[in-house]
Amino acid sequence: MNISTLKSKPHYPILDGLRGVAALMVVTFHIFEAHATSHLDQIINHGYLAVDFFFLLSGFVIGYAYDDRWDTMSIGNFFKRRLIRLQPMVIMGMIIGALLFYFQDSILWPTIHDVPVWKMLLVMFIGFTLIPVPPSLDIRGWTELHPLNGPGWSLFYEYIANILYALFVRKFSKTALSILVFLAGCALIHLAVTSPNGDIIGGWSLEPTQMHIGFARMMYPFFAGLLLFRIGKLIHVKNAFFWCSLLVITALAMPRIGGSEHLWLNGIYDSAVVILFFPLIIFLAASGEIKSKFSSRVCKFFGDISYPIYITHYPIIYIYTGWVADNKIPFSEAFPVSILVLLSCVALAYICLKLYDIPVRQWINKKIS
16 A cells, blocks of 8 residues: 555644643753753753653554554555654754754863764764664764764664564554553563662663663553553543643652652652553543634644654753853853753754755655655
8 A cells, every 4th residue: 555545644632732841841851951960959850751751642642543554554654654754853853963063062072072074974874864873983972872962862762662563562452462561561660669860761872771771661651652542431621731731741840759868769750650640641631622723723833843842952952061061050040041042942843843844744755655
């Protein structure tokens, strides 16, 4: 079957809006992170859990979009659709990372100015594929899978989840899927409560410990989202976007639990949020309806910029973080600049969406029709 004959299904507008809310919380989290001395005093303390929210949301949406299409859709067509949806902005994120790389030279990354252009460009081209770069090409020094654009690590695991779904998990019965989700949940809890930092932060490196974190953070939420779609019976929820947005913001902004003496308590919080609270939010959001034109526009805008802002904001954050570190600037003094950074990230995402992402995806779809 030709890929172009697979029409997109109507979206869940509230889920789209929540993705944007979470993406903006990620940007805010990273801005505050520049001023933190440790995980303990980080403002918007649990903003890192937005990644796990994205995985869960993705699993739910993948189930909705594709579960009933496998009689008429090949695995190849599924992969083509996912690549068309995700890959253009992966490439743009790496290009932006390359353009801004040499502006990030700072006390945090003091060897950036020594990196030859050819090596930086090689990292960029490898980044286009989302294949992790080897340690010999770690041009930043943070052992990232993608040194030009750190958040690429989560897209790497998103692709792995999509591959597992298409090749195997789509065929699972509800019972088999439930067992997989249960085991993945146990692995996530174990990671959270035994973590030396008392959280599930990580996944962006090829080191065994980091890969363990990456797989644990992907396996439970993605396939729990798929299971939630398959077993959930939606109800009617009024003002779902407002209440669910408030719940997402509250979960991500929650101060550190347990302090330095009881790190495992924060691990309990992390696992409880991902395993119980996020599925509840997505269930409530999927059950809601948009009544007003204003709410519809807000959800659409947030949904439209959610992926572009996530995959393009971090090169700007690198610059901001380096500036803060070099000048030892407290947040109270950096506040005007931090607002400018946030607005710049939103503007960049919107420009990329309108002038690049949408036109490129439309062009590709025409070419393969």
